[in-house]
Amino acid sequence: MTAPLPPGIQLEKADDRIMTLNVGPQHPGSGHMRLIIKVDGDYIVSCDPDPGYVHRGEEKMAEYRNYIQNIPHLERPVIHDSCNILYPYCLAVEDLLGIEVPERAKYIRVIASELNRCVYTLYWLAIYGIFLGHSTMFMWPAGDREFCIDLLEAMSGARVTHSYFVPGGVRNDVPANFEERCLRQIDYFEKRLKQYEDIFYQNPVLKQRTEGTGVLSRMDAIRLGTTGSVLRSAGVDFDIRKKEPYDVYDNLDFQTQVLKEGDSYARSRVPYLDMLESCRIIKDALRKMPKSGSVRTKLKPNPKGGNEEAYRRVESGRGSLGMYVVSDGKPEPYRVKISVGSFRNLICMPYLLKGEKLGNMPAVYWSLNYWPVEADR
Amino acid sequence: MSSIAPEFRLSRFVASLTDIIFWVVVIFTLIGLPIVLILLFYIQLPVINDKLLTPYLALTWLADPSRTLPIVKSLIHTDFFRITTFPGFGFAALLAAGTIFIERKLLAKMQLRVGPLYCGKIEGILQLMGDGLKLISKEIIIPAKADKPIFWAAPLLFVGTAAAFISLIPVAPGWVVADVDVGLLAVFAVIGFFPIITLLSSWSANSKFPFIGGIRALHQMVSFEIPLILSLLGIVILAGTLNLTEIVESQQHYWWIIFMPIGAIVFFTTILAELERIPFDLPEAESEIVAGWLTEFSGMMYGLVQLGSYLKLYAFAALFTVLFLGGWNGPMVWPPFPQEIITEGIKMGPITLHVPGLPLLDQEMLNGTLWFTIKTVGVILVILIPRGVFPRIRIDLLLHTGWYKLIGLSFVNIFIALTLVYAGVLGPGGLIQ
Amino acid sequence: MHRFLYSPTGFLATLVGEVAGSFSPVLLMFGFAIVATAPALILSRMIAPRRRSNPVKFLPMECGQVPSGEGRTHFMMQYYAYVLMFVVFDVMSIFLYAWGSTLLNLPKSATLPIIAFLGIMFASFAFSLYQSGRRNIW
C-alpha cells in the first residue's frame, strides 16, 4: 500500500535535495501534532505523523470513575463536539445497565447532537478557511457558530462543555420557548450557510487549489478503514445514522451526503452538506418531538453494570465514534475504549500527502477532518 | 520568575529614556552641529526678495510672522522637502499608515466584526501607533547562526528600495522627487531589487522556513515581472514616452484604462503578486511555511518590513493611477486662491495685513494632489478587497497563471495598442486627439 | 516642465550632468529612507529588553523541535526553469521597450524585424514553457 510518487521525484537517497521539515507542534499549519515531512523541492516525499502531544489518557482515567462521574471528563477530547462523544458512551452504558430512555429525551438528544455537529463543523471549517489563507472564511463560521452555541447554551447551560447527556436521558429539559427560538435561529443559520457557497465553495481559486489534490479512491478509503466525511467523499454511502439508527434517527427525514471525487474539495464539502442536512434534521425533530414528558430515567446512586461488554457507535462530526465499555460488575467500568474517527483517518495522512506539493499540505491535512485532541484522547 | 520576566519599572524606563536623550544631545552637539555648520558653507542658499537667505536672516524673519511665509515657501520648493515630506517619504508613509487602518477596518466589516476599537477612543484610530510602540519595545531576536550583516540590513534595504520606488512617482504637476526621462525603466530597475533583498534576507536567517519562503518569493516576483513589464508596453506605445510625468500629461482627455482594460487587469494582478498579497501571499503562507521569509524577523525589524511593504503597496497603487487612471488629471474642484488677498492683503476690520509669499501652493498642484490621492486610495481599496474574498493560491498554479495566462493577455494588450496606432485611431494624426 | 526654484540636486546636475543629476534624488530618497528608519531599530535595540539567559531562544524556528540539519541546504524547487527563462525573457521585454517608445516615430517597415524577433521569441517561449511545464525532469 504505497502512494505513487510523481515520476522524477526521488525517494530518500544520499542527496542534498531532500529537506526535512517539522510541521508542528508549534506551527500555524498544524494542530497539536507534528508532521515530519521530507520535501524534494516542492514535492513531499514522505510524511510521518507524530501525534500524542495532547494525550491525556482518558481511557485510563475512565477506569477510576463511576459511570456518571465519567461524563464531564469523557467529553474533554472533543469539547466542540461534546454531545456526540458522550452519545455512544451513554448508549453503551444504557446497554450495560439496562435502562430505557424516555421518548422526549431521545429527540432532545438528537437535536443537541445535531447542533453540536454544526458547532464542530463550523469550527473545523473556520480553520480550513484560514489554512487556505481565506480569512473571511475563518471569521464567518466562527461568528455563525454562535447561533448554535447560543441554542446549546439555552438547552444545557454551558457554551462548550455541556455535560448534557447522561445514561438514561439528558440532564434537564429544554426551556419554555425553546422551539420557536430554535426554529428562528436555525432558519437564519441555514440562510447564512448558503452564503458560504459564493465566497468559498464556488470560489474558482479554491476549486483550482483543492480539486484533484489528495485523491483517495473508493477502494483505498475502504481498505484504510476511513470514516465519516473522508469515507463519504470517496463515494461510499455509509452513515451510521442511516445504517444503524440509534435513538430516533430512523423516524427522521434526512439523507446521507455522498460525493464521488474523493479529493480535498469533496472532503471539505461533505461536512458542509452535512450541516445543511443537520438543519433539516433539527427542524424535523422539533416537529415530531413529544411536547411534554420525562427526559431522564432516574438512576440509583452508583449504578453497577453487569458482567458484560458493549460496543456502540454513533456518527459524530468526524465520522464513526465508537465506545467499547467492558464492565465487571463494579460501579466503575473495567475498560473503556474510545474508537474515534480522527484516529482512524490519521492513517490516510502519510498515504495522501506522499507525492503532494507542499502547498497542498494544509489543504489535504485539514480536509481529513482530523481533530488532534480527539485522536490522542 | 524574575530572571525570565522582571517587572516593568517606570523609574528604570524613565532613566533609560533620559539616558538616550542625554546621549543624543551630546552626540548632536559634538558631531551634528559642526557638520551642519560646515554644510551651511557649501549649500547654495536660496534668494528671497533679492536677498540671500542666510541663517541669520532666516532667524530674524522667523520672528516676523508676515515674513515667515516666503521662507516656508522657499523651503517647500527644495528637494529636501520633496524627499522628506510631500511627494516623498512623509506623504507615502502617511498614506501607508492610513492604508493599514483602512485595511483592518474594511476587512473587519467584510468579516462581520469590528476591528480595532479601543485604542484612541474613536474606532481604534491610534491602533497603529500602539502597534508601533509595541514593536519598538520588543526584543529583537537574531537566530544564532544567522548572517548578521545581511540580516540587519535587509529590512532597511527593503524600506529604502520602496522609498526609491516612491521617488519616481509624479503626484502633481511638477511635483515629483526624481523626474527621470526613462522613468518607467527606472521603475523596473527598482522593482528588480526586491527579489534580491528577499532572497538574501531569507538566506541569512539560516532557517528552513524562511529559506523556502524566500525561494518562493523569488519565483513569484520573477515570474510576475515579465507580465508587469509587458502589460505596460501598450501605454508606452500609445504615449510615445517613458517619462511618467509625460505619460500623465498624455491622459488629459482620456485615461488609458479605456483603451487598455486588459492591460490594466494584467497589471493589477501582477501588482497583487509583487506585493505578496492574498491570493498571492505564498511567500508568507502561514499554514505551510510558518511565516515564510518573515519568520525570523522579530520586533522592529518585522515592523520595518511591514512598513516597507505598505510603502510598496502605495507605490504600486500610485503607479497604477499614474499609468492607467490619468494621475492628477481631473476637473478643477479646488477653489482658486482669492486674488484680492495677494493684491490687497487680508482685511481684518480696520487693519489690512499684507502677507508676502501667498499663495503658498498653486491651485493646480492642490487640485492635482486631491485627484491623485482620491484615485490612489481607490486603487488601494481595490487592492485590499481580495484579501477578504480569495484563498491563497498554490505555487504551481501561480506560476502557471503568470507565465501562461498573463503573458498571453499582455501580448493581446500590445496588439490592441498596435491596432489602435496602425488603424489610425490614436497616435499622431489619429481620430481622437 | 516646472523647474525647481532651489534644489541641491539641481546644483548636482550642473556638476554630474543633466541625466545623472535627474537620477540623484532616487539615491537620496533611498538614503533618506534608511536614515529615517534606522533610528527605529537603534531605539528598539536601546529600549527593548535583551536577555541571553536561554540559548534555546536563539535557535532558528523549527516548530518547537531542536533544529535538524542545515538551514541553508541544497534546495531546489521544481520551478528553477522559470528563473532561467526569466533571465532571457526579461531581456526580451525590455528590448521591446526600445521599440515601443519610438514606435510612433518609426517607419512602417520597421514592423517586420520586430515581427521576426517576436516570432523567434514566441517559438522559444513555447518550447521553454513546454520544458518547464514537465515537472518530472526538474
Added chain:
Amino acid sequence: MSNELIEFVLVSVALLAIGIYGLAVKRNAIRMLFAIEMIVNAANLNVVAFSRFIPNSQGQTLALFSIAIAAAEVAVGLALIIVAYRMYKNIDIADFRSLKG
C-alpha cells in the same frame, strides 16, 4: 560633461585587468563567471564612453546587444555549472577535466 574620456577608459582597463586576473587565477567556476562578467562590462563601459564622446547612438546600441548576450551567456553558463555540480558534486574547474566525452 566635465569628465574626460580617458578616465572612463582607465576604469574599464582596470576592470578588464581584474577580470583577466580572475580568469587566470580562480578555479571556482562561478568565480570565473564573475570574471567574465567583469570583462564584458569593461567592454561595455568602453563602448558607451566612446559613443558619448563621438556623439552617436550606435555605441549604446552595441552595449545593449552586449548586455543581452551576456544575460544569455550567464543563463547557459550557470546551467552548465549546475550540470557539472550534479555530476561531480564540485564546482572546481580542475575536477571537470574528465568532462570529455
Added chain:
Amino acid sequence: MSSEKTTDEKSIETVGTKPEVAKKEIIPVIEPKFEKSLAEKVVSKFGTIVTIGFIKPNRIRINTKKENILDVATFIRDELNFDHAESVTGVDYPKSKEIEVVYHLGSYTEPQLAKQVLTLATRIPREDIPNPGKDSTRMPSLRDVFYSVEFHERECFEMLGVYFEGHPDNRRLLLPEDWADIPPFRKDFNIKGR
C-alpha cells in the same frame, strides 16, 4: 430502541471471556438469525478453534487462539466480507495473567453487514514485569489482513506492551519519546493519587 433489545436478549454464552467474575443470571434470549448464520459460518469452517463469545443484535463476538487469528481474520475478510477494523483494543486481566486483544471489524462494501460489528478477540500471555517487544506478550499482526489496523496496533503496542509480529512499524505513537515506565494501560499502572 436499542436499549430495549439488549435488555431482553442477553447472551448465554460467555465462554472464556470473563473467567474471574461470577456469571450473572441467565436471561432467555432469541438469537438474531442473520448474526447467527454469520457465526455459524465461522464455526463450521474452524470448528473448535473458535468459540462464539456472544451473539446479540448487530454484535457478534468470536474468540480464538492467537496462533489461529491470522487464518480466522483472513476467512472473515474473504468470506464474510468484513473489510476494515474499527478499533483494536487491549484489555488487561492481571488475575488470569492474560491480555485480551479485541478487534472490532466492520464492513463498508456489503450493505447487509453495515450495521454488524464483529468482535474478534484473542488472549495472549502477560508478564508481571513487562518488557515491551522482548517478552512473550506477542501475537501476529493483522496488518496484512486489515490494513486499517496499522496505527491501532501501534497504539496497542505502546499502551499495553503487546508486540505485533510482522508489523512493519512498531514505533512509539502517542507516548513521549522518553517514556520509561510500564505500559500505561495495564492494570498495575496506577494513576497518581488513586
Added chain:
Amino acid sequence: MSSAWGIIRALNSGVKHLAVKRFTLRYPEEKLKFVGDGFQFDPQTGVGIAGLKGRHILFHDKCTGCQLCAIACEGIAEAIAMVKVNETWKHNKKTIMPQIDYGKCVFCGLCVDACPFYALYMTNDYELSSFSKEALIYTPSQLAVNPKVNQDVEIKIDERGATHG
C-alpha cells in the same frame, strides 16, 4: 470563463457583506442574556431545570453538610471541599458546608445534581476572574451571596442580518 464568473460572484458576495450588520458582541459593555436564573435541579423528578451553569449559590438554610456534592466532585474536579462554618443550623449538625475552588471547577453541575436538599444551585454569574489563585476559592459565606447581573442583550434577527443587541 466560468472562473471569471466565479471570481465576480465571490467579489460581489464579499462586497455585499460590507452592508450586513456586524454580529460581534462588545463584551464588557454588553452582556448576553441567558435563559432563566441558572441551572437548578429537582431531586424529586431527577431532572434539572435549564439555565446557565455559572457560579454556585449555596442556601445556608438548606445545606445539611451531607458532603454529597463533594463526593460527586471527587472524581471530576476535586473542587469542592467541606469546611467548618461558624453558623449554627439545626439541620446542619456537623456545621460543615462546601467551599468551591473555581480554579478547579469545570462547571459540569453534577454537584447540583447530587444535592437532595435544594441547597446548591448555579447562577448566571460567570465573571470570576481574579489576580490570584486564592481569590478563586469561594467560602460558603461568599457562595451565599446572590450575584448581581445585568445581562440584557439578545440575538436579533432581521433583514440586514443577525446581531447582538
Added chain:
Amino acid sequence: MADAVFLAISVLTIGSAIASLEVRSMIYGSISLMVTLAGVAGFFLLLDAPFVAMFQISVYVGSIAVLILFTVMLVRRELLFHKIEDPRRRYAGIGLMIVIMLGIGTIIIGSGIKSMEVDAPSVDFKEIGKDFLTYYSPALVVMGLILASAVIGALTLARREDVTNEQRTD
C-alpha cells in the same frame, strides 16, 4: 565635485570587483559583483546613457544577479568557502593584472584620446530604438536567435533526467 562623484563610483566599482573575486563567502562575492555592475550603471549615467544604465540595472542586477545568487545557494555550503589556490599561480595572476593595467594604461594615456573632450548634447535614447529597427534590424533578429538558443540550451542542460542513477562519489 564631479570628480568626487566619479572617483567614488570608480573606487566602489573596482573595489567591489576585487572583493567579488577575493571574498571568502560566495554570497558576499555575488553581492560585490552586484555592486560592481551597479557601479558600471552609474558610469553609464555619467555618460548620459540612461536607457543603457537602466537596462544594465534591470538585467544585470534584477535578473542575472538573482540567478547567480540562486545558483550559489544551490551549491553546497562547504564548497562555497572551499578555496584551493596555488600561491604561485596567484602571484603570477597579480603580476599579469598589473602588467595589463600598466601596459594598456600607458598605451592609452600616450594615445590621442586624452584630448578628446566634447560638449555636444547627449544622444536621445529614442535613437537607440530607431537604430535597432532600421540599420541593425538583422542584428536584432540574430539577437532573437541567440536568446532563443540560450534559453533552449539552458533548459536542456539544467534539467535532471539522468540524475536518478547518479551516486555521490565523495
